Every structure is written in C-alpha cells, then in structure tokens.
Amino acid sequence: MIVNPPKITVLGCSGSYAKKGGACTGFLVQSPGANVWLDAGPGTLGNLQKHIEISDLTAIVLTHEHADHWLELPVVYNAIRHYVMCGQIPVYGTQGTMKLAKQMCPVLEEAFNWNVIKDGSREVIGDQSWRWSQTDHYVETVASRVEVGESSFVFTADTGPNWDVNTLGESVSLAISESTFLACKEDEGILHLSARQAAELAKKIKADHLVLSHLAPGEDRVQHENQASEVFDGRITVATAGDQYSF
C-alpha cells in the first residue's frame, strides 16, 4: 500500500472513557513503508479495520499503561492467536504496560514481540523514525516524535504542564496534543493539559497544525478551539474519529 504523503487517521479521541458512540485514544500512522497503530484505546480496533487489516500492521506503539490507551491489545492477542495468524507484531511500550499485558496475555510472545521504550528511546519502524520523551503524568508515559523524510509530527500522549515539548526538538508539521479540560481547571493540579496549555505547547514546538484530542466526554469542543486560538496562530482542529491529517 503506497501512502504518500504520510498521514494520520484518528481511530478514537475521547479522554478517560469513550463518549457516546466514540472510542478512546488511538491513531493510525501511515507512510509508504509502515502502518503503525499509536495507542490502542478501547473501541479503536473496530475503527482500525476500516482502514487496514490487522495483518497489515507494521507495529503497535503504546504510550502508557492507563486503560484508555492500550486495552484493545489483549483483544488483538485473541485475534492473532485464533483467527488472523499473521505472526508476531512488534509492540513498543513502557515497562509498566508490558507487565499488565503479560497478565492479560499469558503467552504474549505468540502474538507480540515486545520492545520496552522509555525516555530517550529511538526506533526506526519501516520508513518512520520514532523517538520518545517521558511526560509529566501519573505513570511512566512517553510522548512521541515521528519523522518520515522531511515530514514530522508530535503526539503528547497524556501529560501535565511540566513536560517540556522541546525535549522532542522543534518545528513539526503537526502536533496532536491532549486537551482534557478548559483553562478554569488549570489550578487543580491535574496531570493533564487544558486547551490553552495545548496551544502553548504547539507554539513552543513551532507546529503548523494543532490537533486537540483526548477531550473528556461532555467537554465543549467550541470552547476548546476558542481557548486554543487565543494562544496559537496556526491551524487548529478538534479531533473527530475518522479524521485524517497529512504531516
């Protein structure tokens, strides 16, 4: 399958739990040489298969062990062991996520080849160069930067405001940031970002396009976009499952 230029498809973007008819966090990152599933939140497997077959996956990247970011993996395990028979899929995930996955998938290696990632890890997956930076969250969590030739994007995963996005460099075409709540909650010490903080981050990394994701169910999309646009001058999109963005 030739995918040129590289693109990202939103498989789910609800924060913490799925909104009505929605799915938790997940993206499909496609380039001419790789199909990578970035975060496998509940509800994203069905959406993934609208675009590719499970056997077409080059790898799966999991940012952290919170349930809304990876719990489709034990279901993919069922699929690979009993139905799809495509052999091991490489998984790049944190130590904590691997520990939980081993509890739920007793013979993990029958479906997956697990590679532990942490702050500073780098991997080349097909024609995609990935690197990770540990964020400011309740459990070990990694943000990702992906480069394909001259194209690049950053995905914050989950983070509080004390993570420095520039640990992943500068100047990206696309920044997908969590935007869990509005500015009125910033003082509560929650290790997630507001729309305003997401916009600060996009400005700092000189993104052309900011995508706001991980909105908690019930959040007002228009207010998220408005608060972000007060800070960031580039293009802003509030994510919807099925959206595709080139980068």
Ligand SMILES: [Zn+2]
């Ligand atoms: Zn989390």
